[in-house]
Amino acid sequence: MNSEILVQIHPDEAIELLLAQDIDYEMETISLDDALGRVAAENIYSKVNVPPFDRSPYDGYAFRGEDTIGASKDKWVELEVIEEIPAGTWPKYEISSGTAAKILTGGPVPEGANVCIKYEETELIDNRIKIFREIQPNTDIVYMGEDRKKDEVIIEKGDVLNTGEIGELASQGISKVVVYRKPVVGIFNMGSELTPPEERLKKGKIYNSNYNALRAFLENIGMEVIDFGIIKDDEELVEQKTIESLSLVDILITTGGASVGDYEYALSSIKNIGAKVLFWKTAMKPGGSIVVSNIEDKIVFGLSGNPAAALLSLYRVGLPFLYKACGRRELKPETVNVFLKEDLDKNSPAVRLLRGKLEIDNGKVYFAENKEQGNGVVSSFVKCDAFAEIPMGSKAVSAGTLVKAYRVGSLFGSVGE
Amino acid sequence: MNSEILVQIHPDEAIELLLAQDIDYEMETISLDDALGRVAAENIYSKVNVPPFDRSPYDGYAFRGEDTIGASKDKWVELEVIEEIPAGTWPKYEISSGTAAKILTGGPVPEGANVCIKYEETELIDNRIKIFREIQPNTDIVYMGEDRKKDEVIIEKGDVLNTGEIGELASQGISKVVVYRKPVVGIFNMGSELTPPEERLKKGKIYNSNYNALRAFLENIGMEVIDFGIIKDDEELVEQKTIESLSLVDILITTGGASVGDYEYALSSIKNIGAKVLFWKTAMKPGGSIVVSNIEDKIVFGLSGNPAAALLSLYRVGLPFLYKACGRRELKPETVNVFLKEDLDKNSPAVRLLRGKLEIDNGKVYFAENKEQGNGVVSSFVKCDAFAEIPMGSKAVSAGTLVKAYRVGSLFGSVGE
Helix, strand or coil, X not given: CCHHHCCCECHHHHHHHHHCCCCCCCEEEEEHHHCCCCEECCCEECCCCECCCCECCCCEEEECHHHHCCXXXXXXXXXXXXXXXXXXCCCCCCCCCCEEEEECCCCECCCCCCEEEEHHHEEEECCEEEECCCCCCCECCECCCCCECCCCEEECCCCECCXXXXXXXXXCCCCEEEEECCCEEEEEEECCCEECCCCCCCCCCEECCHHHHHHHHHHHHCCEXXXXXXXXXXXXXXXXXXXXHHCCCCEEEEECCCCCCCCHHHHHXXXXXXXXXXXXXXXXXXXXXEEEEEECCXXXXXXXXXXXXXXXXXXXXXXXXXXXXXXXXXXXXXXXXXEECCCECCCECCEEEEEEEEEEECCEEEEEECCCCCCCCHHHHCCCCEEEEECCCECCECCCCEEEEEECCCCCCCCCC | CCHHHCCCECXXXXXXXXXXXXCCCCEXXXXXXXXXXXXXXXXXXXXXXXXCCCECCCCEEEECHHHHXXXXXXXXXXXXXXXXXXXXXXXXXXXXXXXXXXXXXXXXCCCCCCXXXXXXXXXXXXXXXXXXXXXXXXXXXXXCCCCECCCCEEECCCCECCHHHHHHHHHCCCCEEEEECCCEEEEEEECCCEECCCCCCCCCCEECCHXXXXXXXXXXXXXXXXXXXXXXXXXXXXXXXXXXXXCCCCEEEEECCCCCCCCHHHHHHHHHCCCEEEEECXXXXXXXXXXXXXXXXXXXXXXXXXHHHHHHHHHHHHHHHHHHHHCCCCCCCCEEEEEECCCECCCEXXXXXXXXXXXXXXXXXXXXXCCCCCCCCHHHHCCCCEEEEECXXXXXXXXXXXXEEEECCCCCCCCCC
């Protein structure tokens, strides 16, 4: 083992080492129908004004506001209706003084007209309407470009496309978008004791939950996942599997190590195949056991065999890099300052991540820790929408203290909030 | 028009009318690999204890704590190592007084042994170890069932499966799950002025953004969407399309109405084909224009042609029913009480929904309204993670007032938070 890489680095330092890695991006053009959750690979500009012409906000009449000067209940103005303009049509005539067009909601306001009025405010006799009040010119029209002007940036390169973005693109007549190809992540899980969920459990074995939990997490981020199965504790097998897998993926994730300490095995095998180790262990708990290396310009994450530790370290240390690999613009998850709900009795010689829930009560936000925080316990991620972070070197923290928290609901505990 | 259904009902009342509708559920069995975001259709029980046997938390030795009574730095105890137990194997021998087994992390603790100790705390000479301190019996073991006991409910019928739930199922050796079939929602958009995004915009027309925005919203909830296209303002066409579409879907959504007032057209056509109208208009803004009816035990939502109004009413009035159709257990979205960040000058004769963002600052949560709140503006849903609700009958609301808010980030503005 190499002493220089044995130092436990701070998770923030680990993030920077990972973000310094270059990514080979590939793009693809997809239909807007398939765009939900994808990441825009270029700036997208508005192509049309929305609305593309002055529209009527009502079912009513369009005319010149000037014609109503002096109009009142008793002294109405009469205008001749010269045409009808349903939505989706185009006016034939220009409106001059003394004339009006019947217009339907969304219909284009004809040349010459500068106001609209609702049916209900008028009286129609034959083809003439009576108007009983003054209307200021240039009012009660939805103007061209009022909602969106042409040639503005509407989506930035690296934006994730969700409901609002997709609606905006459709309103611009953009039916195809250039997005980043989804990164492909391979996973294999090391450990002679591991049994895949579909098999019967034999004596001394446990079920492998690392694969499915990591897969769900990565799919939530917008990645594709390949399962390379369970590998026995055999250095040669691990080396062979690593080389094979790397040729098929953008990123490789392994869990577990070997029988002699969690990571030494994972470490030796990747060193044997010529990987450059970026860091080995970070000063965080749980999840400090992580080895990250670079081989053939691809990143290999070696995570703990404990499912909770594996997820926490991949979230805290790996997420910004995973976001970068997806092409996202915003790489670091937003953190918020919230009140710790209950005392934390433990000291934190390393950065400590707690799983829990944000509770909002009359405008104040509290972080409530989930009861079970064991490293092996995946159930602690159920109904978990936040991780609180206690800084390295902290003593016990009392209830009511402001702590940093990450909002993780959509990645872990609650789909759809 | 029928006067009894012309009354604008409160959105909460509309929700109850919708929730009273029965749903014909169908189930399917799927692989755990495909389970992300799906809804469990039955209670799921734990099948095994986790861990399934007493395990060692360390690489070290297992023996009887009683053997160490009186041990100290100067007066060590010596034990004979009689076997080695890697993870994934099963012990051959029972431990009796004076003996120990070498054991690796995750290895099963042998019969007779009741403590484990790390390598580093011992000294090995030939096949004997020295122990330099007393160790209480029944400590330093990960006990069978410590993380999860057998035969407990781990997933309730109606739970959404996310990372934590999926990891938990895998840890139980559950590789297939019974889930509700995804409801199929059909959408058609009415309006002679509408052009699909993939076509060229002609004079007097606008692009149809309603379809894609609604599709994204429904997909986020976990529904499948069928596009029935754009229908011209022609009552007969609309009736025909409604009947055709209903035979292919569980729920039908239409937007827009006709040239004479937003909903009267949508209303007359569904009445003509024999639908029972549940309600027509709700007392909310935007999005009050909504007609909901029931035909052949299927629900038809007639939404506004304004994209923002359509999304807001479907969220506020339709979401609990849509969740119910998905089989979810929790139907009503969680609301929180937060501080309004800026004055709201308007009166609210109807329930008012504001689009915006929750800002958390030193433990306090503020709702910051998005600038543009127009009915036609989908861009106001970009970076929108909350809707604030101003009660019906409110006057202007000043900054700092506590208001109710819905958290909507995962459905609208921000994937992955």
